[in-house]
Every structure is written in C-alpha cells, then in structure tokens.
Amino acid sequence: MQGFSTRAIHAGQVPDPTTGAVTTSIHTSSTYAQDGVGGTRGGYEYSRSANPTRTVLQDQLAALEGGRHAHAFGSGMGATDTLLRILLGPGDHLVIPHDAYGGTFRLVDKVLSGFGVEHTPVDLADHDALRAALRPTTKVVWCETPTNPLLGIADIAALAGVAHSAGALLVVDNTFASPYLQTPLALGADVVVHSTTKYVGGHSDVVGGALVTDDDALSEQIAFVQNSTGSVPGPFDAWLTLRGAKTLAVRMERHCDNAERVAEMLSAHPAVASVLYPGLPGHPGHEVAVKQMRRFGGMVSFLAAGGRDAALRICAGTRLFTLAESLGGVESLIEHPGEMTHASTAGSMLEVPDSLVRLSVGIEDGDDLLDDLRAALDAVR
Ligand SMILES: *Cc1c(COP(=O)(O)O)cnc(C)c1O
Numbered sequence: 001m002q003g004f005s006t007r008a009i010h011a012g013q014v015p016d017p018t019t020g021a022v023t024t025s026i027h028t029s030s031t032y033a034q035d036g037v038g039g040t041r042g043g044y045e046y047s048r049s050a051n052p053t054r055t056v057l058q059d060q061l062a063a064l065e066g067g068r069h070a071h072a073f074g075s076g077m078g079a080t081d082t083l084l085r086i087l088l089g090p091g092d093h094l095v096i097p098h099d100a101y102g103g104t105f106r107l108v109d110k111v112l113s114g115f116g117v118e119h120t121p122v123d124l125a126d127h128d129a130l131r132a133a134l135r136p137t138t139k140v141v142w143c144e145t146p147t148n149p150l151l152g153i154a155d156i157a158a159l160a161g162v163a164h165s166a167g168a169l170l171v172v173d174n175t176f177a178s179p180y181l182q183t184p185l186a187l188g189a190d191v192v193v194h195s196t197t198k199y200v201g202g203h204s205d206v207v208g209g210a211l212v213t214d215d216d217a218l219s220e221q222i223a224f225v226q227n228s229t230g231s232v233p234g235p236f237d238a239w240l241t242l243r244g245a246k247t248l249a250v251r252m253e254r255h256c257d258n259a260e261r262v263a264e265m266l267s268a269h270p271a272v273a274s275v276l277y278p279g280l281p282g283h284p285g286h287e288v289a290v291k292q293m294r295r296f297g298g299m300v301s302f303l304a305a306g307g308r309d310a311a312l313r314i315c316a317g318t319r320l321f322t323l324a325e326s327l328g329g330v331e332s333l334i335e336h337p338g339e340m341t342h343a344s345t346a347g348s349m350l351e352v353p354d355s356l357v358r359l360s361v362g363i364e365d366g367d368d369l370l371d372d373l374r375a376a377l378d379a380v381r
Contacts (some may be wrong), residue, residue, distance in 0.1 A: 004064065004180055005249045006028040013242075017284040026239045027052040036157050049227045049363055053235040057242040058210075061200070063190050064179040064245065067212040069219035071226060072238055076175065078231030081211030083191060084108070085229070086221045087140050087169060090116030091180030094140040095133050098123045101152045101173065102342045104142070105350055121349045125285065126152040127162060133165045141166075143212040144173040145182075146289075148327075149301050149358040153285025156292055160188030164199025173327070175199070185214055196241045199298070206240040208233050216357045225362025231326045251330065254363040255298030258332075261301050262359065262373065271310065271377040273355065276301040299327060301337075303377050308354035310380040311336055311345075315357060317376035320368060327360035330336050332369055334359055 002010075015022050032044040054072050062070035073079040084107070088094060094109055097123040109117045122131040126142055133281045145154040149259055156172060165172040171191045172184035179197035184192050193256040194200055196208040203294035209231075211222055226232065233241070256279075260291050278289040279296030289296055304310040314334075321334040325341050335341060345351050361369065 001066075007063040008060065008248055009076045009246050011063030011281075012056045017200055022241060024053060024135075024235075024239060026235045028235055045331045047235070048232055050228055051232075051235055051238065053242070054233060054238040057233075057238045057245075060245055061194070061196075063180075063211050064248070065185060065212040066179075066183050067185050067192065068214045068216070070212045070223075070240070071219070071222045072135045072196070072208055073209035073211070073226065074231045074233050074237070075207050076193065076197060076209035077107060079193055079211050080104055080173075081107060082222060082225050082229060082231060083128060083193065083211055084117070084140070084335075085169065085220070087113065087171075088223055091118075091137060092121070092139045093135050093137045095120050095122050095130065095138060095140055095144045095168075097121065097144050097152070097154070097354070098146055099147045099152060100142065100144060100350060101175075102344050104173070105348070106344045109348070114287050123152075124159060125152055127158060130159070130327045131160055132168060134162075134168070140166045140168055140174070141168050141170050141171060142230045144176065144280055146297060146299065148176060148299070148354060149342060149356060151278055151283075151299060151301050153278050153283070153289045154188040156182075156184050156189055160190075161280075164188075164251045177293060177297055178248060178252055178297055178328075181256075181297055184293055185212065187292060190215065190272075191218070194359045196245075197326065198247060198253075199252065199283075200328075201244040202248065202329060203240075203244050204326065204329030204331065206237050206244070208237055212330045216264050219347075234317050249361055252295070252298070256295040257362060258363065258369055259296070259300050259359075259361040259368045261370060262361050265370050265374065266300065266302050266377075267286055269374070271305050271314070271381050273303040273305040296309045299348070302357055303353060304355045304357060304380070306355075306380055310340070311355045311357050313380050314352055314376050316373050317379050319371040319375075321359065321376075327358075329360070330363050332360060332362035332364060363378045
C-alpha cells in the first residue's frame with residue numbers, strides 16, 4: 001500500500017481527461033444528461049444520489065481509512081444519524097461512551113429515544129462494565145477514542161472482540177485521532193465515523209461528515225438511506241474537505257508536536273490540577289494509545305486548580321487561543337466544555353467537571369502558543 005500522504009494527494013484524483021486540470025473540479029450541476037433513458041455517464045443522475053466531486057472525496061477518505069467504501073455527509077451528525085437509523089430499530093439497544101461527544105449523546109438521548117431505541121452510557125475502558133451493559137437486543141457498541149472532552153482511551157481491538165461476541169457491531173468515531181493517527185477498521189471495527197469538520201477538513205471552513213466501512217451490504221444501505229434522507233454535502237463543501245485532507249499528515253505531525261509541548265508545560269504549572277493527554281506516561285490509557293495510535297493528537301484537556309472560576313478566567317485570558325467551540329483546525333482554540341460543547345450533558349451521567357478546560361492545539365509556532373497559555377495561567381495563580 002502507498003504511504004498515507006501519497007494516498008491523500010492521489011487516491012481517486014486524476015487530472016481531468018478533457019482539460020488536464022490537475023485539481024478536482026467542483027461539479028455544481030444538480031442533474032446529468034442521459035444518453036437515452038437510463039443511459040447515465042458513470043452513474044450520475046441527480047446530485048443528492050451522487051456527485052462527481054463528492055465521489056473523489058469518498059475515494060480519498062476510503063483510501064485514508066484503509067476501507068473499501070466511504071460516504072461523505074453534510075455533517076458528522078448527519079453521518080451518525082444515517083448509520084444509527086440503519087443499525088437500530090424500535091426495541092434495539094446501543095452502548096455509548098459515558099463521555100461521548102455531546103451531539104451524539106443528544107441524538108441518542110433526545111431523538112432516537114423517541115423511536116424506541118434504548119441506550120446505556122458506559123466507561124469503555126472498563127470491559128466488565130461493558131459486558132454487564134450488553135443485552136440480547138444490543139446491536140451497536142459506539143466508541144470514541146480519544147474521547148471528547150476527557151481524552152479517555154478505549155482499546156479498539158479488545159472492544160471489537162467484546163462487541164462481536166455479543167453479536168453487536170463496533171462503530172468508532174475517529175474524529176479526534178483522524179485516520180493519520182489511527183485506523184480502526186484494521187483493528188476490527190465495523191464502521192468508522194468522522195466529523196470531517198475537524199482534522200480531516202482542518203481549516204475551520206467547512207462542516208462535513210463521513211462513514212467508512214469494508215461491508216459491501218452495509219455500504220449499499222448507507223447509500224440508500226442517505227439518498228432517502230438527504231444529508232449530503234454540497235460540491236464546494238466536498239471540495240474544501242478534499243483539499244484540506246491532502247495535508248492531513250503534515251498538519252497532524254505539527255498538531256502533535258505542539259500538543260506534546262503544551263501538555264508538558266501544563267503538567268508543571270501550579271494553576272493546573274491535572275492534565276488529560278494520552279501522550280503523557282501517567283495517563284491511564286497511555287499504553288493502549290501507544291499500541292493503536294501513531295502519535296497522540298492535538299487535543300489537550302486540563303482541570304484548573306482554582307475550580308470553575310479559574311477555568312472560566314483562563315478561557316477568557318488567552319489571546320492566540322481563540323475562545324470557540326469545535327476543534328481540529330490550523331488555529332488554536334480554547335473552551336469550557338461544561339458550559340459550551342457539553343452543556344447538553346448537564347445533570348446526566350455524562351456531565352463533565354466544571355473546572356475542565358479543553359484545548360484544540362493548532363499548528364502555529366509552539367513557542368507562541370506556550371507563551372499565550374502561560375500568561376493566562378499565571379493570571380489566575
Ligand atoms: C464535532 C463532532 C461530531 C459531530 O460532527 P459535526 O460535523 O459537527 O456534525 C461527532 N463526533 C465528534 C467526536 C466530534 O468532535
């Protein structure tokens with residue numbers, strides 16, 4: 001197999017046969033001429049069902065995850081919703097991580113519950129707790145690793161074993177790691193989910209999602225339900241995501257370089273009670289992370305020693321780290337999960353500590369990022 005960056009830049013991407021254009025064209029057409037009824041050129045008939053720019057993105061994403069089929073969506077939640085509609089019906093049950101992405105929890109808890117789908121939040125690092133949560137009706141074990149925002153690590157290969165022995169599928173939301181750092185299909189996962197809004201797109205300029213699987217029948221169902229429900233990316237969105245993903249490897253290396261330095265600095269700072277980063281040897285998931293990840297990613301969370309008040313002041317005190325939701329772009333972001341991205345988990349089992357601060361460490365110069373954070377931390381000592 002070719003290397004990661006070669007696949008990112010070439011998979012599915014060939015110069016245009018008529019003009020020689022080297023980059024993929026943005027095909028804005030909603031409909032396609034047919035040579036006689038049913039005589040499509042390459043299967044394109046209407047851009048909800050398929051679009052040539054989207055096809056190229058899908059081929060690229062499949063190559064990056066090492067999967068046979070990829071489907072690009074209008075958002076990560078659109079991808080998640082389509083997948084769960086296929087895998088779960090009334091009376092079925094799924095296991096979700098106890099610190100799942102807030103939007104995934106909201107979809108399961110507030111929307112799918114209305115259709116009779118049941119769920120149990122579980123700490124996926126605790127395999128006994130997982131086994132105890134499994135029911136005869138469990139169809140899906142949903143995994144995120146590293147988790148958002150607590151940066152917990154789940155052992156994908158071990159979870160695949162537990163899920164499969166119970167007759168359930170293992171779905172891995174690979175948004176935080178990106179396919180550069182971790183490829184769950186190779187570890188036994190059945191489906192990979194992405195919010196391509198984050199590292200894959202990488203520039204905070206497009207919302208998108210993806211599903212990747214080796215399962216031919218499931219891939220057909222995904223295409224059918226996506227076409228039936230309509231959560232498709234526009235051609236310009238597909239193109240932006242495709243362009244962003246070409247540089248994923250070089251961006252991720254820099255994200256990791258900077259995050260490692262940030263985690264080290266935070267660990268030694270008196271305004272920080274503890275640092276959550278899987279690259280730190282003291283992290284409870286460090287060994288599993290070493291086994292299944294290339295490096296440890298660009299997300300770092302920490303607990304402020306001064307509690308909620310200090311956490312809010314640190315979030316307001318940085319200048320380079322922008323106070324904003326989302327993650328995975330070239331620019332560094334800071335946020336307070338309890339009152340921002342994870343506010344919807346308040347009062348539930350998924351509630352996050354109010355002293356928690358989450359960083360999406362960007363690819364600016366590391367020295368500047370350290371100076372900025374240090375100044376904000378020094379101000380609350
Ligand atoms: C952002 C995110 C999602 C949702 O994706 P959208 O593109 O915002 O719909 C799902 N999972 C994780 C881990 C995320 O960070």
